[in-house]
Amino acid sequence: MNIGKQFKEGLLLQNPVTVQLLGLCSVLAISTTLFNGIGMGLSVLVILTCSNIVISLLRKIIPSKIRIAAFIVVIASFVTIVDLLLKAYLPALSESLGVFIPLIVVNCIILGRAEAFAYKNGVLASAIDGVAQGLGYTVVLIILCVFRELFGNGTFGGGLLNGGDGIRIIPEGYPILDLILPVGGFLTCAFLIALSQWLVARMNAKKKEEVAE
Amino acid sequence: MAAKQGSGAYIAKLAITLLGICVVCAGLLGLVNAVTKDTIAQTAYNNQQAALAKALPDATFEQVELADSQASYDIEGVTVPILAAYIGKDASGNVMGCVIETGATGFAGVVDMVTGIKADGSVNAISIISSTETSGLGQNASKDWFREQMVGASSPDVKVTKDGGTVNALTGATITSRCVTRSVNASLTLAQELLG
Numbered sequence: 436m437n438i439g440k441q442f443k444e445g446l447l448l449q450n451p452v453t454v455q456l457l458g459l460c461s462v463l464a465i466s467t468t469l470f471n472g473i474g475m476g477l478s479v480l481v482i483l484t485c486s487n488i489v490i491s492l493l494r495k496i497i498p499s500k501i502r503i504a505a506f507i508v509v510i511a512s513f514v515t516i517v518d519l520l521l522k523a524y525l526p527a528l529s530e531s532l533g534v535f536i537p538l539i540v541v542n543c544i545i546l547g548r549a550e551a552f553a554y555k556n557g558v559l560a561s562a563i564d565g566v567a568q569g570l571g572y573t574v575v576l577i578i579l580c581v582f583r584e585l586f587g588n589g590t591f592g593g594g595l596l597n598g599g600d601g602i603r604i605i606p607e608g609y610p611i612l613d614l615i616l617p618v619g620g621f622l623t624c625a626f627l628i629a630l631s632q633w634l635v636a637r638m639n640a641k642k643k644e645e646v647a648e
Numbered sequence: 649m650a651a652k653q654g655s656g657a658y659i660a661k662l663a664i665t666l667l668g669i670c671v672v673c674a675g676l677l678g679l680v681n682a683v684t685k686d687t688i689a690q691t692a693y694n695n696q697q698a699a700l701a702k703a704l705p706d707a708t709f710e711q712v713e714l715a716d717s718q719a720s721y722d723i724e725g726v727t728v729p730i731l732a733a734y735i736g737k738d739a740s741g742n743v744m745g746c747v748i749e750t751g752a753t754g755f756a757g758v759v760d761m762v763t764g765i766k767a768d769g770s771v772n773a774i775s776i777i778s779s780t781e782t783s784g785l786g787q788n789a790s791k792d793w794f795r796e797q798m799v800g801a802s803s804p805d806v807k808v809t810k811d812g813g814t815v816n817a818l819t820g821a822t823i824t825s826r827c828v829t830r831s832v833n834a835s836l837t838l839a840q841e842l843l844g
Contacts (some may be wrong), residue, residue: 509673515677645722
């Protein structure tokens with residue numbers, strides 16, 4: 436088992452958002468404040484890890500004919516549990532994420548990892564895969580949130596710092612409001628995907644050089 | 649037992665496996681629901697009470713049964729649903745005014761807000777309970793400078809400046825702003841009926 440490799444894949448080489456392009460709907464919709472990004476990222480991380488563990492445990496019991504139905508039942512249960520817990524103990528976050536928490540049920544990241552990884556691998560590897568992929572999702576989400584919030588709204592840490600208003604960095608009236616709107620989400624996400632592809636390409640080129648020498 | 653695909657035994661095995669998973673999941677959900685149910689209800693109740701208190705401070709509230717004709721109002725050709733209405737009374741039972749909760753549609757879904765109206769028929773305060781408007785644009789409807797523009801209005805013709813009124817809109821598109829002014833107008837109309 437190669438833990439380092441799994442994390443490298445989750446964070447960069449096989450990042451769920453920038454490489455697998457999974458779960459983009461929620462990424463684009465909620466990445467407007469830091470609070471949203473952290474909350475959504477951690478929710479996905481927890482649900483992904485739990486569902487990976489359970490599906491990996493059950494992989495010998497679930498016949499392949501009904502595996503998708505079984506996956507959905509397991510995932511939906513964890514999502515509902517997280518949704519209820521957030522509503523009860525973090526109502527502000529639950530309000531701000533709105534419908535996107537229940538929608539994690541159909542978020543392709545979770546089902547995708549269940550099908551591609553947890554159904555074929557052991558419990559420990561699946562748990563690590565859940566954490567690694569969840570972290571990859573969270574990191575991308577936080578980068579998008581910080582960028583869009585800073586340049587779109589002129590603040591940092593909205594929903595968390597300074598009584599929920601965030602710390603104002605760019606004076607009111609100057610930020611580019613389009614970045615907060617969906618179009619800004621698409622643009623920012625596209626640039627981030629380009630950047631990560633460039634990084635991967637550069638790493639590969641370096642590796643080749645080393646081999647050639 | 650390796651049951652043959654398509655045989656009755658195989659189909660039964662599929663069904664029983666899925667049933668087993670569903671039963672376990674349902675049990676787990678029931679448990680979490682039982683634990684969190686009260687806290688969630690309490691939070692919702694607190695939010696509502698806080699919003700009512702902001703709209704009309706120091707009053708005790710009684711919910712009003714609404715007639716069918718009072719379930720919604722057409723303002724400027726747009727339907728504004730009334731979600732609930734409360735009569736606020738002071739300690740000695742005198743009517744202080746009423747608070748009306750409306751759920752008009754804004755830019756991105758329903759803007760759930762309350763309008764507090766004093767016994768003389770003028771707006772005391774408005775407060776947004778929940779909305780999913782765009783952060784940084786429509787979401788600013790909860791800011792003081794915007795809400796305070798409607799305080800004191802008593803006839804249901806509150807309008808944004810673009811429509812010849814006095815309310816400075818949040819943005820040039822005025823979608824959320826008009827949603828709020830229409831909600832205030834609907835509340836004022838209903839309040840006139842309730843307060844007589």
